[in-house]
Amino acid sequence: MASLFHLLPTLLQGAAITVVITVGAVALMVPVAFMAGLMRLSATRLVRWPSVVFVEIFRGTSVLVQLFMFYYVLPLLGVAFDPTLTAVIVLGLNAGAYGSEVVRAATTAVARGQWDAATALNMPKWLTMRRVILPQAIVMMLPSFGNLAVQALKDTALASLITIQELASNGRVLVSETHQTGEVYILVLVIYFILAYPLIRLVRSIERHVTRGMMLGPVKP
Amino acid sequence: MIEENAAVRLTAVRKAFGQHVVLDGVDLEVPLGQKLAVIGRSGSGKTTLLRLLLMLDRPDSGTVEVIGQLLGQKRVGDRLVKDDEQHLRKVRSNIGMVFQHFNLFPHMTALQNITEAPIHVLNQPVSDARDHARELLGLVGLSSKADSYPRQLSGGEQQRVAIARALAMKPRIMLFDEVTSALDPEVIGEVLDVIRNLARGDLTPEGGMTMIIVTHEMSFARDIADRVIFMDCGAIAEDASPEVIFTNPQQERTRSFLGSVLRR
Amino acid sequence: MTFDVTYAMQILPTLLSASTVTFEATVLGFILALGGGLVLALMRVSSVRVLARLAGWYIQCVRNTPFIIQLFFLFYVLPDYGVRVDALTTGIIGLGLHFSSFTAEVYRAGIEGVPRGQWEAAVALNLSVPRAWWRIILPQAIVPIIPPLGNYLIGMFKDSAILATISVTELLGAGLSEASLSFRYLEPLTIVGAVYLVFSLAGAAAIRRLEFLLARRYA
Numbered sequence: 001m002a003s004l005f006h007l008l009p010t011l012l013q014g015a016a017i018t019v020v021i022t023v024g025a026v027a028l029m030v031p032v033a034f035m036a037g038l039m040r041l042s043a044t045r046l047v048r049w050p051s052v053v054f055v056e057i058f059r060g061t062s063v064l065v066q067l068f069m070f071y072y073v074l075p076l077l078g079v080a081f082d083p084t085l086t087a088v089i090v091l092g093l094n095a096g097a098y099g100s101e102v103v104r105a106a107t108t109a110v111a112r113g114q115w116d117a118a119t120a121l122n123m124p125k126w127l128t129m130r131r132v133i134l135p136q137a138i139v140m141m142l143p144s145f146g147n148l149a150v151q152a153l154k155d156t157a158l159a160s161l162i163t164i165q166e167l168a169s170n171g172r173v174l175v176s177e178t179h180q181t182g183e184v185y186i187l188v189l190v191i192y193f194i195l196a197y198p199l200i201r202l203v204r205s206i207e208r209h210v211t212r213g214m215m216l217g218p219v220k221p
Numbered sequence: 222m223i224e225e226n227a228a229v230r231l232t233a234v235r236k237a238f239g240q241h242v243v244l245d246g247v248d249l250e251v252p253l254g255q256k257l258a259v260i261g262r263s264g265s266g267k268t269t270l271l272r273l274l275l276m277l278d279r280p281d282s283g284t285v286e287v288i289g290q291l292l293g294q295k296r297v298g299d300r301l302v303k304d305d306e307q308h309l310r311k312v313r314s315n316i317g318m319v320f321q322h323f324n325l326f327p328h329m330t331a332l333q334n335i336t337e338a339p340i341h342v343l344n345q346p347v348s349d350a351r352d353h354a355r356e357l358l359g360l361v362g363l364s365s366k367a368d369s370y371p372r373q374l375s376g377g378e379q380q381r382v383a384i385a386r387a388l389a390m391k392p393r394i395m396l397f398d399e400v401t402s403a404l405d406p407e408v409i410g411e412v413l414d415v416i417r418n419l420a421r422g423d424l425t426p427e428g429g430m431t432m433i434i435v436t437h438e439m440s441f442a443r444d445i446a447d448r449v450i451f452m453d454c455g456a457i458a459e460d461a462s463p464e465v466i467f468t469n470p471q472q473e474r475t476r477s478f479l480g481s482v483l484r485r
Numbered sequence: 486m487t488f489d490v491t492y493a494m495q496i497l498p499t500l501l502s503a504s505t506v507t508f509e510a511t512v513l514g515f516i517l518a519l520g521g522g523l524v525l526a527l528m529r530v531s532s533v534r535v536l537a538r539l540a541g542w543y544i545q546c547v548r549n550t551p552f553i554i555q556l557f558f559l560f561y562v563l564p565d566y567g568v569r570v571d572a573l574t575t576g577i578i579g580l581g582l583h584f585s586s587f588t589a590e591v592y593r594a595g596i597e598g599v600p601r602g603q604w605e606a607a608v609a610l611n612l613s614v615p616r617a618w619w620r621i622i623l624p625q626a627i628v629p630i631i632p633p634l635g636n637y638l639i640g641m642f643k644d645s646a647i648l649a650t651i652s653v654t655e656l657l658g659a660g661l662s663e664a665s666l667s668f669r670y671l672e673p674l675t676i677v678g679a680v681y682l683v684f685s686l687a688g689a690a691a692i693r694r695l696e697f698l699l700a701r702r703y704a
Contacts (some may be wrong), residue, residue, distance in 0.1 A: 056682070056686060060681060061685070062643035067673055068657075068661070069674050069675075073671050076646045109295075118338075120277070122338065123338055123340035127342070135328050154552070156551075185558040185561070186558070189546070193545075193549055194551070194555070
């Protein structure tokens with residue numbers, strides 16, 4: 001057990017970088033998700049299609065491929081970010097693409113009657129969206145956004161492959177130094193779990209709040 | 222100049238949803254100040270009729286006019302084209318509607334529901350809007366519920382808030398779409414009383430509110446309507462005064478409908 | 486830097502043949518995940534507290550931690566316990582174990598999606614528990630779970646790229662090794678990305694079609 005403690009400093013240093021990347025990615029995810037999601041709902045094709053293309057590409061390829069693309073190929077086109085920023089951008093765009101579907105689904109799920117009432121009160125479309133529809137939709141989006149945040153946290157481990165020294169790559173370094181393979185990886189997994197835990201609890205309490213009173217599940221005879 | 226225009230005029234209005242024809246070439250003219258009751262079976266087109274008056278749905282063909290102005294369309298040369306949203310809203314501002322399922326905004330209090338549109342659409346100062354809203358809440362008997370959320374109110378109370386909300390925009394024409402059909406029997410009366418007061422001119426300073434009421438409450442319709450139309454299969458089957466329709470309907474269809482409804 | 490079409494054409498065959506490994510890993514991993522997830526789900530809803538707790542912990546821990554770490558763990562640690570399998574098999578096991586935690590939740594959602602009234606009716610009709618499950622509950626639970634399971638299949642297809650990190654020569658791995666030989670990343674990565682995209686889109690369209698057909702038959 002004591003042998004594990006000397007592993008902690010390196011791992012926790014990596015964990016700090018992991019948290020930074022995750023926070024950055026989530027911060028990027030929200031505006032991207034709303035922009036792409038609301039664009040998707042537009043009646044104008046010129047507004048819809050860029051959003052569709054963006055979402056399909058980022059959802060249809062794996063994060064790892066996207067990370068390599070941004071890291072190896074983008075510099076050739078003259079755009080070079082440092083690896084950490086690259087990870088934040090890729091993970092943010094990726095989560096934002098999935099998030100756009102969450103925004104779209106929640107917005108269309110708000111009852112039609114709300115649109116009718118707002119229209120009857122002569123509210124213009126943008127005002128209806130802002131004051132009536134989105135406030136109700138956002139509550140529905142929260143659990144899914146929580147899940148996307150956990151996913152972004154897990155995906156930071158892939159960023160270790162583009163030379164970022166976060167938790168996963170520090171773990172690999174420790175394994176090659178100490179050969180305590182099993183212990184190191186288990187410790188790494190535990191730290192990831194601890195980082196994810198607050199988000200998981202938050203998502204679950206929101207879900208419970210929303211599904212209060214619905215009778216689901218087996219009856220014990 | 223006295224207003225010569227009808228409050229509402231529908232000309233040859235046709236609406237179908239897919240294969241199902243809901244309104245089949247309807248012509249209707251409602252003079253200002255009239256209280257019109259619309260009765261008929263479900264699916265006869267009553268709700269669609271009201272929805273077209275607000276352009277919640279668009280007619281496939283035909284025109285809708287509100288106080289002499291085309292709704293949702295404008296004349297370009299000798300053609301009719303779709304209107305821009307700004308002008309549509311200008312014409313629409315004369316009409317308010319109360320829905321069967323209330324459609325109150327769940328994330329706002331009763332007071333906020335009523336002040337929302339006057340503040341953001343009519344650009345009323347907040348304090349004026351709030352004063353007017355409290356006045357309306359008093360008139361519908363809900364002064365104490367100003368800060369309650371819809372989920373804390375009974376169905377009847379929610380519907381009365383919905384009526385106050387519509388009235389806050391000072392429409393000249395009010396539409397009521399089966400507003401008591403979703404209510405428990407005990408609370409239907411309180412909502413009908415509010416509508417009755419509105420018809421009698423007690424709730425609005427001007428009085429003379431044009432009202433189009435789709436309802437199943439026959440005795441209520443008989444009580445407050447100046448005119449009743451019976452709709453069947455997307456067309457107006459009979460159009461007469463309440464006395465004629467309810468005691469001596471001319472059409473067989475009207476007779477059989479009333480017979481089945483009043484047998485309770 | 487422009488796209489070298491000749492070079493792209495040259496490496497295309499290699500990459501496409503490597504993608505068969507991707508398919509193999511995905512399909513076998515999916516079968517494992519389907520089975521494993523079912524076991525976990527049944528453990529979760531069973532009345533034996535220990536089993537339910539164990540399954541619950543497994544699901545929470547595995548689905549909320551990175552797949553790549555779990556993969557490394559299996560790859561480097563399994564041999565120490567005498568399990569000597571090649572990298573591809575390790576990858577398949579990894580995919581199966583990781584995605585079991587997701588499919589288990591899909592199964593659970595499907596079971597819980599059956600209204601409680603169905604259970605009550607079965608109890609009132611005095612059906613035995615196994616019979617109630619087999620004849621009443623499961624048939625109703627199955628239809629709504631097919632789209633989410635299909636989506637996880639597509640997810641596994643994309644995540645199979647991670648197997649490249651334990652030197653499995655699947656699609657991404659082949660692309661990266663080509664790039665390391667030619668020092669050109671643009672063409673291999675674009676082809677790799679395009680193949681993933683094409684199959685993801687095709688898969689998503691197939692799932693939508695399946696949803697439509699199921700809705701027609703069962704809704």
